[in-house]
Amino acid sequence: MIKTDNIRRIDRLASEHCLRKEDYLALLTTCTEAEDAYLAARALETKEAVYGNKIFIRGLIEISNICKNDCYYCGIRASNKNCERYRLTPDDILECCEEGYRLGFRTFVMQGGEDGYFSDERLVPLIKTIKERYPDCAVTLSLGERSYESYQALRKAGADRYLLRHETATPAHYRRLHPENLLWENRMACLENLRTLGYQVGAGFMVGSPFQTEEMLAWELCFIEKFKPDMCGIGPFIPHKDTAFADFGAGSVEMTCRLLACARLIHPTVLLPATTALGTMHPTGREMGILHGANVVMPNLSPASVRKKYMLYDNKRSDGDESAQALETVRAAMERIGCEIAVERGDRAGSDAD
Ligand code: SAM
Numbered sequence: 001m002i003k004t005d006n007i008r009r010i011d012r013l014a015s016e017h018c019l020r021k022e023d024y025l026a027l028l029t030t031c032t033e034a035e036d037a038y039l040a041a042r043a044l045e046t047k048e049a050v051y052g053n054k055i056f057i058r059g060l061i062e063i064s065n066i067c068k069n070d071c072y073y074c075g076i077r078a079s080n081k082n083c084e085r086y087r088l089t090p091d092d093i094l095e096c097c098e099e100g101y102r103l104g105f106r107t108f109v110m111q112g113g114e115d116g117y118f119s120d121e122r123l124v125p126l127i128k129t130i131k132e133r134y135p136d137c138a139v140t141l142s143l144g145e146r147s148y149e150s151y152q153a154l155r156k157a158g159a160d161r162y163l164l165r166h167e168t169a170t171p172a173h174y175r176r177l178h179p180e181n182l183l184w185e186n187r188m189a190c191l192e193n194l195r196t197l198g199y200q201v202g203a204g205f206m207v208g209s210p211f212q213t214e215e216m217l218a219w220e221l222c223f224i225e226k227f228k229p230d231m232c233g234i235g236p237f238i239p240h241k242d243t244a245f246a247d248f249g250a251g252s253v254e255m256t257c258r259l260l261a262c263a264r265l266i267h268p269t270v271l272l273p274a275t276t277a278l279g280t281m282h283p284t285g286r287e288m289g290i291l292h293g294a295n296v297v298m299p300n301l302s303p304a305s306v307r308k309k310y311m312l313y314d315n316k317r318s319d320g321d322e323s324a325q326a327l328e329t330v331r332a333a334m335e336r337i338g339c340e341i342a343v344e345r346g347d348r349a350g351s352d353a354d
Contacts, residue, residue, distance in 0.1 A: 001038070004032075004035065005026070006026065006027060006030060006031050006032070006035040007035060007038060009023050009026065009027050010027070010035070010038055010039050010042055010265070011042075013027075013042075013262065013265040013266065014042045014046060014265050017225070017265065017266050017267065017268070018225050018266065019221075021215075021218045021219065021221075021222050022218075024217075024218040024221040024222065024262065025214060025215055025217075025218040027039070027258070027262065028214055028217055028218060028221075028255065028258055028259070028262075029214050031258065036254075036258065039258065039261045039262070039265075039292075040257070040261050040291060040292045040293070042261070042265060043260070043261035043262075043264040043265055043292055043293030044291060044292070044293060046264050046265055046268050046293065047264055047268075047293045047294075047295055049268070050268050050269050050349050051295050051349065053338055053339045053340050054295070054339070054340055054341075054342040054346075055290065055295055055296070055297060055334050055339045055340065055341050055342065056107070056271065056295060056296045056297075056342055056344070056346030057104070057105060057107075057296075057297055057298070057299065057327070057330075057341055057342070057346075058105065058107040058108075058109045058140065058273075058296060058297075058298040058299075058346075059096070059097075059100035059103070059105035059107065059108050059109065059298075059299065059301035059324050060109045060111060060298045060299065060300050060301055060302070060324075061088070061093055061096045061097075061100075061108060061109065061110050061111070061301050061302055062111055062112060062300070062302045062306065062307070062310040063087065063088045063093055063110050063111065063112040063115075063118065063143075064086070064087035064088065064112035064113055064115040064117065064118065065083060065085055065086055065087075065112070065113055065306075065309055065310050065311075066085050066086075066087055066112075066113050066115040066117070067112075067113025067114050067115060067144075068113075068114050068115075068116065069113070069114050069144070069178075069179075069182060070178075070179050071177065071178050071179075071182070072176075072177055072178065072179070072210075072243060072244040072245055073177055073206070073209060073210070073237060073239075073240070073243060073244075073245050073313075074240070074243065074312055075240035075242065075243060075311045075312045075313055075314075075316075076113050076310065076311070076312060077243060080240075080242045080243065081242075082242045083242070083309070083311070084309050085309070086306045086309050087112075087115060087117055087118075088302070088303070088306070090122065090125075090126045090129075092303060093110065093126060093130075094126075094129065094130070094133075095303075096108070096301045096302065096303065097130055097133070097134065097137075099301065099324070100301045100324060101134055101137065103324055103325070103327050104327065104341075104343045105137075105301065105324065106134075106136060106137045106138065106343060106344050106345045106346070107137060107138040107139075107140055107161075107345055107346060108130060108134075108137060108138075108139055108140065108301070109140040109141075109142060109163070109298060110139070110140070110141055110142070110143065111141075111142035111143070111163070112142075112143055112144075113144070114143065114144040114145070118143060120150050120153045120154065123141075123143075123154055123157070124153055124154065124156075124157040125157075127139055127141075127154060127157040127158050127159050128157050128158055130158070131157075131158035136345070137345065138160040138161060138345040138346075138347065138353070139158060139159045139160055139161070140159070140160065140161040140162065140163060140202075141154060141159050141161070141162050141163070142162065142163035142164065142202075144164070145164070145186055145187065145190050146190070148193045148197075151190075151193055151194055151197050151199070152197055155197045155198060155199060159199065160199070160200060160347075160353060161199055161200040161201070161202065161230070161231065162194045162199045162200075162201060162202065163202035163204070163231060163233060164187070164190055164191060164194065164201070164202065164203065165202070165203060165204035165205060165206075165233050166184075166187050166188060166191060166203045166204070166205060166223070167187070167204075167205055167206065167209075168184075168205055168206075168209070168212065168216065168220075169205070169216070169219045169220050169222070169223035170216045170219055171184040171185075173209075173211060173212060173216055174187070176210070176211045177209060177210070177211075191203055191227070191229075198352070200230035200231065200271075200347065200348060200351055200353065201229055201230050201231070202229055202230060202231030202232065202233060202271075203223075203224075203227060203229040203231075203232055203233075204229075204231075204232050204233030204234055204235075205220050205233075205234060206235060206236065206237040206251060206277075207234060207235065207236045207237065207251035207252070207255050207256045207259060208236055208237045208249070208250060208251020208252055208255065208256075209237040209251065210237070210245050210248045212237075217255070217259065220259065221259070221262050221263070221266060224263050224266050224267055224270075225266050225267075228267055228270075229267075229270065230270065230271060230348045230351060231270065231271040231272070231273070231296070231348070232263055232267075232270055232271075232272055233273055233275060234256060234259050234260055234263060234272070234275070235251075235256060235273075235275030235276070235277035235278055236250055236251030236252065236253065236255075236256050236275075236277050236278060236281050237250060237251045237277075237313075238250045238251070238277055238280060238281065238312075238313035238314060238315075238316075239313060239314060240311065240312065240313045240314055241314055250281060251281075253278065253281050253282045253285055253288065256278055256281075256289070257288055257289060257291075257292040258292070260272055260274075260289055260292045260293050260294050261292040261293050263293070264292075264293030264294075265293075269348050269349040269350050269351075270348065271295065271296050271346070271348050272289075272293060272294040272295055272296060273289075273294060273296040273297065273298055274286040274287075274288075274289030274290050274294040274296070274297055275289070275298075276298065276300075276316065276317055276318075276322055277313065277316075279317055279321075279322060280313070280315055280316055280317045286321075286333070287333060287334075287336075287337050290334070290337060290339060291337060296346070297330060297334075299321075299322060299323060299324040299326070299327060299330060300318045300319075300322050300323050300324055301324040302318070304319075304323075307319065307323075321333060327341070
């Protein structure tokens, strides 16, 4: 193979796990098709060296679409009057876990808007019950920004992991995606607090969100290098018709895959989901993500009656092979690309829980 500048960058990234911002920018913007294929192959090889051909599954329970925040990009933002609101009860959630366990899930992810109903008083007994009933399972929370004391109480109750995408590593960009009461500094402080409390911490960002430049994407890779999240959600932005960003275009599948591959090379043990947004943008988006180094899929375990209401962006997929009940279809899709679904918690290799 001819050693072009980009091939040299990819080789350096695979062996040293870091690059200068300018080199990330060049990789993201000037890769030819052949160089892209080489990047994907190195990322896949790196993933296989750590996790073999295993794909970890998470049962995603969308516990509430009620949210006090008004993020400009999000379909469940507080000011969207067309969003039909719902919240699950603790019993509903326990039923989802029961079904999920039967299906083979060993991680339950409770995600939702910032809904005051889910106070520590409600969440603590719920988390304790899940951990008592399913001691071999991990509980992941994705419930937005909370106080240190709240994160501490939830961790004590047994929560293992927390997903809180930072959304953008560029503070000025964060300002353009959120109303004034939401601060990039708070988001980052939450991530630090979660880490201090011993959670496996998930950060992440949208690809192609309004006002994002390619240079900002290069900074995202620098952020991954520095923060080394245990999980990193990287998915395309997709517009929602009832938001301020309805008329913006969606992020690209190719750029998302390139970023996934770079993230894998920067941080070989990171847990990288092939996101629902990627699966929404392309019929085989999830498989493409996996072939670029992703190793997690998160099928939807929410009750069928509410799935269409957790509409973060237009046409979000929640049925078909995004549904937990269709795990056999996912299994077959994974087998077709040489991967195998693992019935286990799926902690990050080398983490304390591993
Ligand atoms: N409220 C929690 C929080 O803020 O982290 C969790 C729920 S929030 C809806 C989950 C993630 O959905 C966000 O972090 C964001 O990246 C993603 N999201 C929201 N709107 C989106 C859109 N239009 N396109 C793609 N992803 C979107």
